[in-house]
Amino acid sequence: MSAPLLEVQGLSKAFGGIHAVQDVSFTVGEGEIVGVIGPNGSGKSTLFNCILGQLRPSAGAVRFAGREVTRMSPARLSTLGIGRSFQLLQVFDNLSVRDNLILAGQEHQGTLLARLFAPGDAGLAERAEQVLARFNLAPVARQRACECSYGQQKLLDIAMAFMAGPRLVLLDEPAAGVNPTLLVSLSRLLRQVQAESGVAFVVIEHNMEFIMRLCSRIVVMAEGRVIAEGSPATVQADPHVMEAYLGN
Amino acid sequence: MNGTRSRIGQGRLLSAGIVAGLLLALVVLPFGLKNYGVYLLSLWAVYCMAALGLNLTLGYAGQISLAQAAFLGIGAYVTALLTKAGLSFWLTWPLGGLLCFALGLLLGFPALRVQHHYLAFVTLAFNALVFLVLRNEEWLTGGVYGVDNIQRPLFLGLSSKSPIAFYFLSLGLLTLVSAGLWWLIRSPWGRAFQALRENPLRAASLGVNVRTYTLLAFAIGSGIGGLAGGLYSPLVGFIDHTPFELGTSLALLLIVVVGGSGHFAGPFLGAAVVMLLPEWLRISQDYYLILYALLVMVLMVVCPTGLMGMWERVLRDRALRAGRAGGP
């Protein structure tokens, strides 16, 4: 087996005396969809923020495509090919949906100076149309993001993570607040994207049905540690997992 | 769908018509004015330019600066001193802008650490310091005696000595700078600046180098302030430190916000209101500044997004009403 795409090794993060993430290790293979679950406060979001350079881990290492990327800035990680979406909506309210997407792609090409003299759409018009169509956002392409429905903004937030053609995307609760109908199409959508581009995912989610259907492998966290790992079926059968969710 | 698009098209046509009409008015207007009126129009062009720079930094990139008057001053002194040393205006004008670009880059560094009101106070203090230097360094700036006898430039061998000629020179340079900014805002850089204003955290996660763009927003905005200053000194012919006080920075902020911060047309409108309204209110003699201050407060309460924000709201309401009327 070739080297994994993402390798997290012994990652820890302490705030004062509290160990939010403790000695977490896992890998994600090329094109794999991995879920991260765990009760509230188990350190999932902190883990994401450490991997993505939003927080500085206290110990441990992150390797991406065979390269050490620990403590790199979020912008650098993005240009290396790691996309992300946010738990709470983080779209650019006053830019059009299409401009949101073009922004998500423009910094990944050419030099700073070349971008100054590039055409307004940064040569990304075609790519934007593709992504708009793929995420069913074409009808609202010209609307400002804040004028879209919650579901559309959620889709946009996720779509932005894919705009630059990343190799790995980290999704933080993509299903939060999304209605059941959209949820079904969302998991189908993500699978289609995966099949088309071979991108790998790591997904944090509370919605078990959604994550069990989407992911091929699941990492379970509790109190900052990994307590179980394996296929959805194995994890569901694991007594430790049940215990972590229900408490002692 | 098609209806919406055609209405948007109509809105654009309307805007283009208004712009063409105003430009025509700006060309014709000075012929009907006395020298003082023409001078005011030239001054309007100078303040417009300075406010265009501030609008980029504040309106588009979301970084407040209360130091624009300092850059206006630096640009004015550079042009004045170098022109007197024998250099051509066409060399000193961009040089003043370039120096302000470099200084603006430096002023941008605090913005990487602090935001909002803290940034306001840092830039405010910077303005006050520059003011002191302009006043005290007599060997360089002439101190309180200032620099006098600043010549107006030749353009293609034509003199711009007469008020009208200089006005057209100012209008031409303002058009040039505006066109440059228009293009900048529509470039990927402009989009990145707006992303900075809307949500820097999200921008960084998409690969936007927040640091670089913040510094650039300050540098370009300040550079344009310097260009405005370069136009100011040949306009007035004599400069000292007094016009570059903090109050002028506040007036420029007023221009940007009253016009509509983050709207391209904001500074043009804002400068007209902030500079020309007091002149027009002068008929009420002693009370004109009181009236003017009242109007500013009322405008902020009625429409905090400024005049352009109000205009946009009117357009949107109209489109909405038209949509409802045209719907089933």
Next chain:
Amino acid sequence: MAQFLQLITSGLATGAIYALAAIGFTLLWQTSQTINFAQGEFVMLPAFLMLGGMQVLGLSIYASFVLSLALSGVLLGWLFKRLLVDRLIPHGYLPLVIAAIGLSLFLKELVKVTFGPEARPFPSALPTGLLHWGSVVLSSNDLAVLVLTAGVVLALHLFLAHTQTGRAMQAVAQNAETALVLGIPVSRMVLYTFLINAALVSLAALLVTPLYLAKFSNGESLGLVAFIAAIVGGFNRVRGALVGGLLLGVVDNLSGAYISSAYRQAGPLVVLIAIILFRPQGLLGKAEERTV
């Protein structure tokens, strides 16, 4: 040495007056995120209200002060909050900054038109004269200013820390939403801080105007000093504003006496920039939680 001591005392006295304006400024910021760009004019106006009381109504300076307290409370407290702050705060800090700049121009011009542009003498409400103490000569006015402001600041502190209303106001300052959930009438608490600010600026006007004479443009420098004092001490701390004000008064007085140069005004500005960049929470302030 004697001269140094005198300079320190008079510096502290001016600094204490700066502190009054700075504390008010800080209170407004804490409870309502208002950056009052008109704070200098807020100190200028009561001086003329008192002049009006004395010259038009023939009142004593003390009665005029009471009148100015009441009028300031209505105009600079209640009206300012109702007409501008309440309406503009929901739109972010910028429109309010602009409106406050408009308000400062409005007040300045109003006073200029009503009372004329020239400086007018203003009587001192406190004992004047000199106190001899060995070789040290102190101004009794300075000492009285110090005692009076110390009393007022102490009273304010006791009110904020030990009364139910005071504690409710602090809760609002820390987190208005939580305070609302706890059943604290947030809007009323905010109004109280505006009234306190109005009282503080009235007192500052009473104490500072005899030193500078009453002039419509007095607010320009006073406002700047209040900002700087508030930030140097710590924008989110009443105690910080006090220390910042005192420090500024002393530094200003000493540099005026010992390093009289064209750059005397630059000192506080450089301190301001350094503080904001390297200790943005101020000398005594707590670091504000960074919200994402």
